[in-house]
Amino acid sequence: MSAFRTTTGLTSWGRVDRPRQDVATPRWADELAGLVGGERLLAVGLGRSYGDSGLNPDGRVVAMRGLDRVHGFDAATGVVRADAGLSLDDLIRLALPHGWFPAVVPGTKYVTLGGAIANDIHGKNHHREGTFGRHVRRLCLLRTDGSVRELAPGDPLFAATVGGLGLTGVIAWAEIQLSPVSGAWMASEDIAFNRLSEFFDLAEASEAGFDYTVSWIDCTTRNGRGIFSRANPDGSPDRTPHDPPKIALPLDFPSFALNPLTLKAFNTFRFAAKSAMAGKKTVHYETFQFPLDAIGQWNRLYGPKGFYQYQCAIPSAAARDATAELMSQIARSGQGSFLAVLKTFGDVPSPGLLSFPIKGATLALDFQNGGDATLRLLERLDRVVLEAGGRLYPAKDGRISAAMFRASYPNLEEFMKHRDPGLTSAFWRRVAA
Amino acid sequence: MTGHVIVLGATSAMAEATARLYAAEGASLTLVGRQAERLEAIAADLKARGASAVDTAVEDLGQAKAPAKRLSDWAGGRTVDAVLLFYGVLGDQARAESDLDHAAEVLQVDFTSAALWSLAAASLLEGQGRGALVVVGSVAGDRGRQSNYVYGAAKGGLGVLVQGIAHRLALRNSGARAVLVKPGFVDTPMTDRMAKGGPLWATPEAVAKIVRRAAERGGPVQYAPGFWRLIMLVIRVIPSAIFHKRPL
Numbered sequence: 001m002s003a004f005r006t007t008t009g010l011t012s013w014g015r016v017d018r019p020r021q022d023v024a025t026p027r028w029a030d031e032l033a034g035l036v037g038g039e040r041l042l043a044v045g046l047g048r049s050y051g052d053s054g055l056n057p058d059g060r061v062v063a064m065r066g067l068d069r070v071h072g073f074d075a076a077t078g079v080v081r082a083d084a085g086l087s088l089d090d091l092i093r094l095a096l097p098h099g100w101f102p103a104v105v106p107g108t109k110y111v112t113l114g115g116a117i118a119n120d121i122h123g124k125n126h127h128r129e130g131t132f133g134r135h136v137r138r139l140c141l142l143r144t145d146g147s148v149r150e151l152a153p154g155d156p157l158f159a160a161t162v163g164g165l166g167l168t169g170v171i172a173w174a175e176i177q178l179s180p181v182s183g184a185w186m187a188s189e190d191i192a193f194n195r196l197s198e199f200f201d202l203a204e205a206s207e208a209g210f211d212y213t214v215s216w217i218d219c220t221t222r223n224g225r226g227i228f229s230r231a232n233p234d235g236s237p238d239r240t241p242h243d244p245p246k247i248a249l250p251l252d253f254p255s256f257a258l259n260p261l262t263l264k265a266f267n268t269f270r271f272a273a274k275s276a277m278a279g280k281k282t283v284h285y286e287t288f289q290f291p292l293d294a295i296g297q298w299n300r301l302y303g304p305k306g307f308y309q310y311q312c313a314i315p316s317a318a319a320r321d322a323t324a325e326l327m328s329q330i331a332r333s334g335q336g337s338f339l340a341v342l343k344t345f346g347d348v349p350s351p352g353l354l355s356f357p358i359k360g361a362t363l364a365l366d367f368q369n370g371g372d373a374t375l376r377l378l379e380r381l382d383r384v385v386l387e388a389g390g391r392l393y394p395a396k397d398g399r400i401s402a403a404m405f406r407a408s409y410p411n412l413e414e415f416m417k418h419r420d421p422g423l424t425s426a427f428w429r430r431v432a433a
Numbered sequence: 434m435t436g437h438v439i440v441l442g443a444t445s446a447m448a449e450a451t452a453r454l455y456a457a458e459g460a461s462l463t464l465v466g467r468q469a470e471r472l473e474a475i476a477a478d479l480k481a482r483g484a485s486a487v488d489t490a491v492e493d494l495g496q497a498k499a500p501a502k503r504l505s506d507w508a509g510g511r512t513v514d515a516v517l518l519f520y521g522v523l524g525d526q527a528r529a530e531s532d533l534d535h536a537a538e539v540l541q542v543d544f545t546s547a548a549l550w551s552l553a554a555a556s557l558l559e560g561q562g563r564g565a566l567v568v569v570g571s572v573a574g575d576r577g578r579q580s581n582y583v584y585g586a587a588k589g590g591l592g593v594l595v596q597g598i599a600h601r602l603a604l605r606n607s608g609a610r611a612v613l614v615k616p617g618f619v620d621t622p623m624t625d626r627m628a629k630g631g632p633l634w635a636t637p638e639a640v641a642k643i644v645r646r647a648a649e650r651g652g653p654v655q656y657a658p659g660f661w662r663l664i665m666l667v668i669r670v671i672p673s674a675i676f677h678k679r680p681l
Contacts (some may be wrong), residue, residue, distance in 0.1 A: 002622070009630055028471055029621060066446075069474050070481035080481070092456070094482045355486065 002026040002035065004060050010039035013299050014050040016369050017396055018315055019057030019426070027066040029083060029172065035062050036142045036170045043170040044423050045112030046087060049119065050309040051212035051398025052426035058171060059424065062170060065106050070094065071173065078178035079137065084114030084171040093241045095296055100178035101285070103135040109242075109290050113398075114171040119395040120163030120355040124212040124231075124289070127346025133162035134351050135177045141169035144422025153351060160418035163352025165394055167423045183238045186212070186288050188231035192275040196224035196324050200361075203344040206230045211287065216274070218267040219340035219365055220260075222331045223322065226342065227274045242286035248296025255303035258368050260334035267338070286343075292339075301338075302368045308398060310378055311364035313345060314390040319361035322388035326381055333377045335364035353411040353418075356393045364396065375399060394427060435460035436524040437511040439504065441494055441550055442520025444471045446621040447569065450641035451517060456484035460514070463488045463507040494520050495538075497546035500553035512561055515648045518547060518556035521588070523623050529583040536583050543587035548594045552609070555598045558609035566611040568595045572656070574615070579681045591594040592654070599653035603655045612647040613654050616640045617661040 004022035011018050016300060024035050036043075038057035047054055064085035072082040075098040088102055089109040095101060106121045115121075120133040129135070141149045149169065151158040161168045193199050199215055206213050210230035217226035266342065292298060299307070314322045323342070330336050340363070347359040367374050382404055385392065391408035394401050406412055412432065435458045440448050443464035454461055456479040459627065464472050464479075464487060472489040479487050490507055524539035552566055558564035573581050574589030592613050599611040618624065618634045634660055643657040656662040 002625075005625075007663055029474060030470065069478035071474075073481035082481075090482075097483070 002028075002031045004035075010044070010055075010061060010063065011047065011257070012050060012052060012054050012398070013048050014308055014369075014398060015299060015302075016308065017052060017055060017057070017426070018305075019055055021056055021058070022060045023063055023160060024060070025066050026267040027292070029069075031066060032062070032067065032170070033142060033146075033148075037144050037146065037422065039144075040424055041144060041170075041422055043084075043114065043119075043166050043423075045085065046110050046112050046114035048108055048115065050307075050396045051394075052430070053119075053394050053397070053428075055426040056424065057400065057426055064112060064170075068112075073098075073276060075100070078180060079175060080178060081173060081175035082113060083173050084117075085137065086113050087111065088113075088116065093176055096181070096184060096239050096241050096380065097241065098132060101181040102132075103129045103177065103179040104132040105289055108293050110293065113174045113176070114166070115172060117162055117174055118166040119163060119393075120350060120352040121395070122345070122357050125341065126348065126357060127207050127213070127344065128211050128348070128428070129179070130346075130348030131163075131350045131352070131355055131357060133355065134348070135179075136351075137175045137177055139174040140172040142172050143420050144171040145420075153156065157418050159351060160183045160353050161280070161416050163350065163355040164415065164418070165354065165425065165427065167419050167425070167428055169420050169423070170294055181233055182415045183233070183236045184240055184285050185234045185236045185238060185282055186231040186285060187234035187280065188229055188283050188288055189213075189232075189280045190274060190278040191228045192218065192225070192271070192278050193228055194223065194225045195226055195325065196320065199226065199228060199342060200320055200344075202228045202230075203361075207346065208345070214341060214343045216270070217327070217340045217342045217363075218271050219327065219330050219336040220264045220334075221265045222328050224255060225271055227271070229288070231283075231288055236282075237311075240284075241406055242293075245293060245296040245377055247294075249300040252300045252304045253302070255305055255368065258302065259280075263334070263336055263338070265384050270338075283291065302366065305369040307332065307369050308367045308378065309364065309396040310367060311362060311393040311396040312390050313356060313358050313360060313362045313393070314388045315360040315383065317360075318388035318390070319335060319344075322390065323361055323363060325384050329377070329380055329425045330365070335367050335370065335377055342363035353415045354409055356395070358391070360390070362393075364393075394431075397427065400431065401430045436514040437461045437508065438515045438517065439462070439463045439465065439507050439554075440511060441465050441516070441518045443475060443489075444468060445519040445623075446637040447616070447619060447640050448517065448519035450637040451644045452479055452484075453482055453642055454645045455515075456482040456487075457629070459483055459485050461486040461511070462491060463509075464492045465492050465494060465507065466520070467491065469492055494550065495522075495542035495546045500550050501533075504550075504553050504557050505604055508557065511558060512542075513564050515565045515567060516550075516558065517648070518554075518566070519645065521569070521571075521623075522549070522582050522584075523581070526579075526581045526583060539583050540587050541577055543584060544590045547591050547662065550589070551598060555602065555609070555611060559602060559605070559607045562608040564609050566595070566598065566609070566612050567644055567648050568611070569644070570595070570613045570614050570615045572617050572661050572665050576669050578649040580681060587621055589617075596653055603653075611653060612651065614640070614644050614647050614657050615654065615661065615665075616657040619642070
């Protein structure tokens with residue numbers, strides 16, 4: 001029988017905080033109802049949210065990873081229904097041999113169905129497929145008042161739950177529509193760019209002809225050089241799924257390993273190497289979709305104090321100027337990351353009240369937790385984002401102010417009506433309580 | 434292509450993780466356990482993960498009623514590639530010292546019944562001339578320690594029995610094999626009352642890979658993970674004069 005046990009061992013991906021939480025890890029669907037009730041509860045998946053949206057200090061947490069059973073998979077229609085703790089990793093392994101793939105995947109496959117819905121995740125094909133929530137057919141929500149709600153698109157509670165950060169109820173299971181694929185391989189093309197305007201031109205020119213676009217950008221330079229990648233499924237019939245990661249970081253890097261010098265050196269080297277190898281090639285989906293999964297526990301790269309991730313979305317009209325201003329601030333600070341990612345969002349509407357994507361550009365990068373200096377830089381970036389009419393991604397955030405969140409998520413009041421009062425998180429208490 | 438696999442104690446975390454490996458290979462499985470609803474949930478999942486067919490059988494394995502007949506029913510005329518025995522109870526050592534009924538229950542479930550299922554499976558596989566019996570024991574069976582020696586004695590006794598079966602099957606060139614897999618600390622509901630974490634703790638998935646491989650090849654006694662062989666060697670050779678001063 002599953003019960004709550006006190007631990008400080010459950011952290012978010014950024015590992016800035018290590019709070020005390022009472023954690024239960026049920027393995028059976030019949031145990032879940034008994035755990036959902038009372039106050040100050042939160043359900044979490046694989047802990048890939050970076051900040052504090054998946055933390056509930058001095059509260060109770062239901063870790064859903066043991067509830068990962070598939071209820072049914074129809075290989076003819078690509079409809080799958082499964083417990084919310086099923087990982088996309090497992091889902092891809094079981095679906096791909098039958099010619100199906102999740103319509104939307106984030107940069108890691110180590111997320112659960114429940115987490116993908118609660119954060120209404122997006123992928124490199126946002127301009128085609130929109131967010132994950134658009135491909136959810138049904139879901140089952142357990143509320144802390146003991147009620148069980150089966151929801152479909154169109155229901156107001158469904159719209160609150162998609163992107164609802166796990167605060168409208170505990171998602172017990174979900175049914176999703178997968179996308180047909182011929183195989184595991186993609187025809188990709190890497191193009192080097194030397195200024196931000198080239199990135200935006202490439203993105204615009206590629207939207208019509210390519211399902212997937214993304215770029216890596218050197219955050220140590222002001223003009224914004226980088227590598228633009230675009231890809232389509234290549235049509236070959238080989239459906240070999242990915243392998244588990246071969247290497248993992250066994251322990252934390254020392255904090256001093258990451259400094260303006262090493263950052264500059266890494267980014268300069270990476271740009272040179274990637275530019276030299278630019279061009280067309282055939283790559284496995286694992287390489288294209290999930291580059292970060294190649295190294296297990298890569299969050300240890302940022303040392304024992306952890307790191308913040310900053311991901312913002314800027315509306316089209318202001319995207320070019322605001323992105324340039326952000327890059328300039330970051331380059332000047334000497335802080336920043338190995339892998340800064342810049343891509344454009346399309347105009348496919350998001351189904352959730354609190355869904356993050358808006359048509360425009362999104363920039364994501366990591367910052368080692370350097371205390372006040374880091375927080376001050378991020379606040380400067382906040383002002384640029386807010387002025388441009390943009391917003392931050394709660395899945396990545398561990399620090400924004402309530403004012404910033406309220407200003408940038410206009411549906412917040414509507415969302416409040418559907419929130420389950422028994423559910424909360426550190427993020428929620430900071431931005432909305 | 435893997436054929437049929439019978440899983441005794443299919444709702445254990447290690448059993449389910451192992452069954453998923455077989456499912457991905459397209460095997461057919463019979464899942465045996467006490468809780469019908471949970472067995473059905475696993476069966477649906479294994480089918481989605483690639484199993485060619487999954488049957489469930491509700492059975493109180495600790496009773497070991499007519500094991501030979503049951504196994505033959507579950508085989509259902511198919512050649513059985515593997516019989517995997519996972520079930521067991523940890524029991525409460527302190528309680529077992531004063532409540533002998535509790536001690537008897539631990540011994541009945543973990544040794545007597547498991548031994549009978551193992552003997553029945555050995556004959557089934559020997560008769561087929563192929564297949565593997567893989568029994569999950571425990572490192573607790575390697576040396577009696579005050580904290581869990583009733584459980585340890587049952588698992589230790591079961592280990593000797595499986596070793597004997599392995600010897601029998603090998604000597605007769607039967608084509609069948611028997612393997613005892615001894616996990617160390619595994620993060621499962623059975624160990625939920627212990628403080629977990631650290632390098633000695635393995636996941637059910639890691640143990641499952643060892644069980645799956647043990648059904649194909651390797652010696653009759655396999656530790657899971659392998660480093661426990663070394664740890665238990667050390668534990669066994671510590672002189673009693675020192676050992677008896679430690680509350681292990």
